[in-house]
Amino acid sequence: MRIQLLAILVLWVSAASAETALEAIDAHKHMGVATCSNSVCHGASQPFRDSDVMQNEFAIWQEFDPHAKAYQILEKPESRQIAQKLGLGDPTQAKVCLDCHTDNQPADHRGERFQISDGVGCEACHGGSELWLNSHADRSIAHADNLGKGMYATENPIKRAELCLSCHMGEKDRMITHRIMGAGHPRLSFELDTFTWLHPHYKIDAKWTKRKGEWNGVRDWAVGQGVAGENLLDLVLDPKAGWQGIFPELVLFDCHACHKLMQGKKWGPRQGTGLGPGVVRLNDSNLLMFRHVLAPVDKAAAQRVFEQTRALHRATTESREATFAAARTLRATIAEVLPKVAAYNYDAASLDVILASIIADGDRGEFRDFSSAEQVAMASQSVVVAFENDGKLDKDRAAKMHARLDGLYDVVKDENNYSMARFDSALKELRAAAP
Ligand code: HEC
Ligand code: HEC
Numbered sequence: 001m002r003i004q005l006l007a008i009l010v011l012w013v014s015a016a017s018a019e020t021a022l023e024a025i026d027a028h029k030h031m032g033v034a035t036c037s038n039s040v041c042h043g044a045s046q047p048f049r050d051s052d053v054m055q056n057e058f059a060i061w062q063e064f065d066p067h068a069k070a071y072q073i074l075e076k077p078e079s080r081q082i083a084q085k086l087g088l089g090d091p092t093q094a095k096v097c098l099d100c101h102t103d104n105q106p107a108d109h110r111g112e113r114f115q116i117s118d119g120v121g122c123e124a125c126h127g128g129s130e131l132w133l134n135s136h137a138d139r140s141i142a143h144a145d146n147l148g149k150g151m152y153a154t155e156n157p158i159k160r161a162e163l164c165l166s167c168h169m170g171e172k173d174r175m176i177t178h179r180i181m182g183a184g185h186p187r188l189s190f191e192l193d194t195f196t197w198l199h200p201h202y203k204i205d206a207k208w209t210k211r212k213g214e215w216n217g218v219r220d221w222a223v224g225q226g227v228a229g230e231n232l233l234d235l236v237l238d239p240k241a242g243w244q245g246i247f248p249e250l251v252l253f254d255c256h257a258c259h260k261l262m263q264g265k266k267w268g269p270r271q272g273t274g275l276g277p278g279v280v281r282l283n284d285s286n287l288l289m290f291r292h293v294l295a296p297v298d299k300a301a302a303q304r305v306f307e308q309t310r311a312l313h314r315a316t317t318e319s320r321e322a323t324f325a326a327a328r329t330l331r332a333t334i335a336e337v338l339p340k341v342a343a344y345n346y347d348a349a350s351l352d353v354i355l356a357s358i359i360a361d362g363d364r365g366e367f368r369d370f371s372s373a374e375q376v377a378m379a380s381q382s383v384v385v386a387f388e389n390d391g392k393l394d395k396d397r398a399a400k401m402h403a404r405l406d407g408l409y410d411v412v413k414d415e416n417n418y419s420m421a422r423f424d425s426a427l428k429e430l431r432a433a434a435p
């Protein structure tokens with residue numbers, strides 16, 4: 001079992017650097033959602049009892065998963081207004097919108113039953129099924145064989161994070177720019193573990209574990225932060241994505257550094273940036289969280305990430321070259337420690353170390369920025385649910401912690417009314433309820 005798990009981990013880590021998520025997803029023809037939705041395939045109305053998977057995935061996706069309606073969003077007045085302000089014409093024809101709001105395959109990659117209006121369908125996440133559509137239903141064929149034929153390893157947290165972030169944060173060929181935000185697009189925010197469980201069409205049980213390895217929500221949260229940090233730095237480093245005109249791409253910066261009232265008296269220092277008042281700062285929320293991720297895994301690495309993030313902030317006030325150099329250094333550090341994070345067994349003790357590390361940051365005033373606070377709220381939820389799933393919370397305590405979590409979420413509900421003091425005290429109450 002141990003050896004098998006190790007083999008899975010090695011596979012995960014080595015697979016992660018080979019090709020980008022988009023290259024993998026787009027490698028083969030996409031046959032269309034209709035090829036998956038037959039009632040004896042994934043279109044059952046109830047879960048099958050003696051199958052490895054539920055087989056009602058299509059019904060769940062169609063009814064509950066917003067991805068099924070992602071294309072229809074583009075037909076709405078909100079989308080037309082955004083597109084009109086950007087001079088894009090019809091948003092259902094605009095590549096920039098289609099790339100994230102559907103499975104935007106080129107004509108020669110669309111199977112007969114493929115429909116662009118199906119939105120973010122099965123193959124947008126599971127990869128083009130041209131070569132594995134027939135074989136994957138055969139139980140005698142191992143999962144690894146399907147992966148070899150182009151099925152995407154959604155179970156691998158590094159690969160899953162890369163996939164989700166390609167739309168939920170954007171990447172160099174699929175950018176959500178500040179111009180798009182300025183035209184009225186909602187701000188994007190993402191946390192791997194929280195988002196994986198908002199509308200699931202899967203469940204993790206003994207059968208799943210046997211085929212795909214252990215599941216650990218805290219580890220997924222941890223990996224998600226690291227991959228998001230890498231993704232941000234890749235965008236900073238990409239001249240096309242990060243720098244056009246005399247300003248850098250503003251979407252990479254903390255929105256609330258610019259978007260707040262001009263009354264003054266709100267500024268306070270943040271050790272994590274080392275910047276003075278009146279300076280635009282990169283959105284470092286994922287980098288900040290990645291330090292907490294590392295707290296139980298590798299304290300020295302956590303300190304290195306802290307220092308290199310500060311150095312990056314400082315470099316942005318110096319020059320583009322200094323910024324690139326600092327971004328490269330930090331990118332290399334994350335890439336180096338990410339495999340260690342993916343292989344780490346986050347247990348009850350490490351969960352407490354994480355909470356303590358987050359709260360120490362709160363005491364130092366690190367959660368002045370709304371986006372960091374939002375990440376902390378999502379992180380705390382993952383951490384508590386992991387406690388629960390591990391059987392480390394009795395029913396009463398779980399109920400108490402969930403109530404405190406609601407309190408924490410309440411503080412980040414409205415970004416325009418965010419108060420750091422309220423957030424810090426909600427965070428302390430949460431910890432006080434922990435075992
Ligand atoms: C980088 C990927 C990306 C691009 C590019 C993109 N979107 Fe989005 N869009 C998203 C994601 C992800 C969400 C959901 C955000 C969430 O709920 O967390 C979203 C949400 C929206 C919403 C709000 C949906 C709702 O349920 O209220 C609208 C409207 C929208 N997008 C329109 C557009 C239009 C029009 C374009 C083209 C100009 C576009 N988007 C380009 C990823 C993208
Ligand atoms: C937004 C991305 C996304 C979309 C869209 C999506 N899936 Fe999934 N799917 C996942 C993730 C993540 C998992 C859980 C990890 C895993 O089991 O690999 C999963 C798991 C599954 C599983 C369970 C696999 C197992 O081994 O237990 C099946 C079956 C499945 N999806 C089928 C579908 C079908 C059919 C559709 C379309 C109707 C679909 N998925 C659409 C992301 C997606």
Ligand code: HEC
Pocket residue numbers: 066067069070073099100101102103120124125160163164165166167168192195196197198199
């Ligand atoms: C091809 C682009 C794309 C990919 C890949 C993608 N998403 Fe999405 N996702 C979207 C868009 C667009 C929306 C908004 C749809 C809407 O509002 O109807 C969305 C919405 C969501 C929502 C609903 C958010 C809310 O506020 O309720 C969740 C949860 C989500 N995605 C999770 C994931 C996860 C987890 C993955 C990776 C396994 C993933 N997504 C991969 C484009 C994508």
Ligand code: HEC
Pocket residue numbers: 178181182183184186187250251252253254255256257258259280
């Ligand atoms: C460096 C400063 C800066 C940063 C950082 C920044 N913005 Fe802006 N934002 C601006 C400026 C300047 C405008 C243009 C105002 C105008 O057109 O009058 C603007 C306009 C907007 C608008 C349109 C407001 C309106 O209705 O006229 C939205 C929405 C917006 N930004 C969202 C965001 C989001 C979301 C982020 C973070 C991802 C962000 N901004 C980051 C400076 C910034």
